[in-house]
Amino acid sequence: MEFHMTILVGILVTVAVYLLLSRNMVRIILGTAVLSHAVHLLIITMAGAGEGSVPLLRESDGPYADALPQALILTAIVISFATTALLLVLAYRTYEESGSDNMNTIRRIDRE
Structure with a gap:
């Protein structure tokens, strides 16, 4: 699973990177979103998604999945959505x- 995600x-x-090197502004914005x-x-792959069980104490005795990377990714998704919306505006x-x-x-217009 980790190999496929990598x-x-x-x-x-x-x-x-291909989109970021484009001349079209919308493609550049899409490139930042894809990146x-x-x-x-x-x-998520480095944190070991899929390893361990639900972090509830009464559910199982085994190793638990770490919830911190998932919470950080959720926050990062919201921030990247806001950044993409700002760039589109x-x-x-x-x-x-x-x-x-x-x-x-645009660069030519700015120089004139």
Whole structure:
């Protein structure tokens, strides 16, 4: 299971880097969102998702799953959603001002 998750994280990071190197502003924003999800999956994989049982004392005597990484990932998902929403609003405002979402065109307009 961990091997497959690691391969998936590698694929997501590859896709994110490809999107981040694009000239289109929306693709750059999608690249940051995909990269944040890849990091979330990596942290969950490293924390050992699926190992142990529910952390309730009366359910089982075995090893318990650590709830801290899951809580941190949940918080990180909310923060990345808010960041993505802010970036989309800024991209929309930039598109209204410049009339393009191409980064080269926006840089050219700023220099003039």
